[in-house]
Amino acid sequence: MLPVPDLSKFRCKLPVQLRFNDIDILGHVNNTVYFSFYDTGKAHYFNAVKHGTMDWQKVETVIANVNCTYMSPMFFGEEIEVYTRCISMSEKSFVLLQVLREKNTGEVKSVCETVMVCYDPRRRESIQMPEQWRKDLYEYERHDIVDVRKHMQK
Amino acid sequence: MLPVPDLSKFRCKLPVQLRFNDIDILGHVNNTVYFSFYDTGKAHYFNAVKHGTMDWQKVETVIANVNCTYMSPMFFGEEIEVYTRCISMSEKSFVLLQVLREKNTGEVKSVCETVMVCYDPRRRESIQMPEQWRKDLYEYERHDIVDVRKHMQK
Amino acid sequence: MLPVPDLSKFRCKLPVQLRFNDIDILGHVNNTVYFSFYDTGKAHYFNAVKHGTMDWQKVETVIANVNCTYMSPMFFGEEIEVYTRCISMSEKSFVLLQVLREKNTGEVKSVCETVMVCYDPRRRESIQMPEQWRKDLYEYERHDIVDVRKHMQK
Amino acid sequence: MLPVPDLSKFRCKLPVQLRFNDIDILGHVNNTVYFSFYDTGKAHYFNAVKHGTMDWQKVETVIANVNCTYMSPMFFGEEIEVYTRCISMSEKSFVLLQVLREKNTGEVKSVCETVMVCYDPRRRESIQMPEQWRKDLYEYERHDIVDVRKHMQK
Numbered sequence: 001m002l003p004v005p006d007l008s009k010f011r012c013k014l015p016v017q018l019r020f021n022d023i024d025i026l027g028h029v030n031n032t033v034y035f036s037f038y039d040t041g042k043a044h045y046f047n048a049v050k051h052g053t054m055d056w057q058k059v060e061t062v063i064a065n066v067n068c069t070y071m072s073p074m075f076f077g078e079e080i081e082v083y084t085r086c087i088s089m090s091e092k093s094f095v096l097l098q099v100l101r102e103k104n105t106g107e108v109k110s111v112c113e114t115v116m117v118c119y120d121p122r123r124r125e126s127i128q129m130p131e132q133w134r135k136d137l138y139e140y141e142r143h144d145i146v147d148v149r150k151h152m153q154k
Numbered sequence: 155m156l157p158v159p160d161l162s163k164f165r166c167k168l169p170v171q172l173r174f175n176d177i178d179i180l181g182h183v184n185n186t187v188y189f190s191f192y193d194t195g196k197a198h199y200f201n202a203v204k205h206g207t208m209d210w211q212k213v214e215t216v217i218a219n220v221n222c223t224y225m226s227p228m229f230f231g232e233e234i235e236v237y238t239r240c241i242s243m244s245e246k247s248f249v250l251l252q253v254l255r256e257k258n259t260g261e262v263k264s265v266c267e268t269v270m271v272c273y274d275p276r277r278r279e280s281i282q283m284p285e286q287w288r289k290d291l292y293e294y295e296r297h298d299i300v301d302v303r304k305h306m307q308k
Numbered sequence: 309m310l311p312v313p314d315l316s317k318f319r320c321k322l323p324v325q326l327r328f329n330d331i332d333i334l335g336h337v338n339n340t341v342y343f344s345f346y347d348t349g350k351a352h353y354f355n356a357v358k359h360g361t362m363d364w365q366k367v368e369t370v371i372a373n374v375n376c377t378y379m380s381p382m383f384f385g386e387e388i389e390v391y392t393r394c395i396s397m398s399e400k401s402f403v404l405l406q407v408l409r410e411k412n413t414g415e416v417k418s419v420c421e422t423v424m425v426c427y428d429p430r431r432r433e434s435i436q437m438p439e440q441w442r443k444d445l446y447e448y449e450r451h452d453i454v455d456v457r458k459h460m461q462k
Numbered sequence: 463m464l465p466v467p468d469l470s471k472f473r474c475k476l477p478v479q480l481r482f483n484d485i486d487i488l489g490h491v492n493n494t495v496y497f498s499f500y501d502t503g504k505a506h507y508f509n510a511v512k513h514g515t516m517d518w519q520k521v522e523t524v525i526a527n528v529n530c531t532y533m534s535p536m537f538f539g540e541e542i543e544v545y546t547r548c549i550s551m552s553e554k555s556f557v558l559l560q561v562l563r564e565k566n567t568g569e570v571k572s573v574c575e576t577v578m579v580c581y582d583p584r585r586r587e588s589i590q591m592p593e594q595w596r597k598d599l600y601e602y603e604r605h606d607i608v609d610v611r612k613h614m615q616k
Contacts, residue, residue, distance in 0.1 A: 017171035020190070025333060031501070032494060032498050036175050036494050039173065062488075063532050155423070178483060179489055186483045217339045219309050351538070
């Protein structure tokens with residue numbers, strides 16, 4: 001179970017649009033739909049980090065782990081926003097932290113942590129995180145990212 | 155195959171948000187996703203017709219037929235809008251006409267015609283279209299709706 | 309509104325698995341989900357026609373039109389099968405007819421007609437239907453396909 | 463990151479059907495689709511535990527947390543099975559462990575742990591886990607479930 005993070009640290013925020021068929025038999029947004037919101041938030045984040053130069057045909061990361069806490073149900077008609085930031089980096093992977101929140105009430109609906117691995121789609125194997133990616137992420141997050149490599153060297 | 159309708163006749167327009175997982179192996183929005191855009195457009199339309207008083211837990215219509223023409227593929231990053239209007243009414247059913255269009259280029263991506271039937275969810279059968287619905291639709295569409303009943307009486 | 313076709317003419321039948329999140333707020337399979345059933349039926353059909361040699365990375369057809377009639381709702385727990393056959397061919401396109409039916413009761417849930425166009429993904433334009441495709445479809449359907457070209461020549 | 467569990471301990475196994483539109487731009491099953499497989503596995507599991515008497519209109523649990531590790535991509539044409547078991551119970555919640563595996567190669571594709579909370583949909587709050595549920599789960603899993611309450615009492 002993830003705690004609610006400090007939202008003032010997130011620079012990237014995107015409104016997500018609920019679709020009528022996102023709602024399940026309970027009248028809530030179905031739990032599987034949260035991941036399309038988080039995915040769309042990730043795409044928006046990468047585009048922001050890359051200053052709009054992201055090439056969606058060239059996907060160079062894959063998801064290794066998703067850990068998602070459901071705090072409160074989402075209903076059709078609510079205005080939901082997804083917050084995204086990178087919190088740590090390692091040799092070949094990095095961690096994104098994301099939050100779904102209702103815009104008007106400020107209610108946090110869900111928190112999600114995703115481990116993403118840099119990946120060569122042709123050779124189908126993980127690769128070192130490109131230096132340019134590191135630089136772009138550091139710059140976008142104003143150096144507020146834990147570099148796990150440095151911690152391990154200590 | 156449906157023709158492109160006159161867009162100046164549509165009063166209801168809604169931007170739809172593409173999700174990263176809407177994109178299929180061809181790099182296009184998958185053909186099944188169009189219907190969640192159209193569905194979301196319908197929900198927005200009913201809410202506009204009902205002046206925001208729509209109760210999403212009380213669904214009183216079901217879809218009897220969908221006829222959808224695909225004109226041009228949609229890509230991630232495009233700004234898509236869905237246009238919705240009612241074009242005809244009958245005893246128990248009415249017809250919605252919808253268009254998906256790229257906002258910036260004006261390119262029409264798809265046109266869809268849906269026959270909706272008024273429905274009693276408890277008795278699970280079709281019912282007469284409520285008079286209030288007729289009035290609301292007429293008013294919203296400024297009387298530019300074909301009433302099939304009148305045509306049949308002639 | 310499409311009529312129920314003669315099911316004895318369909319050689320291709322596939323059970324489809326309902327997922328829990330296919331069910332919407334009404335307790336039915338959501339109308340947008342029907343198209344993923346039909347899509348999966350098409351993939352199975354093409355694989356049967358091609359004797360299992362279909363290459364899913366090389367998609368050479370696109371959907372031009374879908375016309376779907378909803379006859380009866382589908383519920384979680386029902387055993388649904390999708391029937392698929394080709395009913396006509398033209399210069400660049402062909403028409404698939406599909407049916408969703410409950411296996412135990414025989415109840416027809418939906419009928420769908422799809423116009424598919426042969427397509428070159430690199431040049432992004434429609435192409436003549438390859439002769440091998442014609443032959444494979446004719447053979448699979450035991451020549452019970454209307455060739456629209458011949459009808460037009462008369 | 464979750465380890466691969468001992469599959470011999472799972473009594474509940476369900477083949478899941480891949481749909482053509484589950485495949486994303488990389489040619490893999492999209493990461494968001496895994497959760498509809500896991501959800502469908504859960505529904506099957508509850509039905510097995512309840513000896514087929516599950517009422518799908520009366521949902522009495524909600525998901526509090528999902529932790530999913532992606533080990534290997536899934537491709538269209540692969541035969542995937544979802545394994546489900548309950549590994550622990552607490553006052554108001556229990557934990558399901560699930561695995562997605564290719565049937566022919568035995569390759570483990572993904573492992574997922576879900577915390578589910580017993581829930582009263584009318585009052586919209588968590589409730590004590592009903593005794594009958596406890597008994598049913600214990601019996602189905604042949605008492606191989608950790609009861610967190612007992613551990614905490616020690």
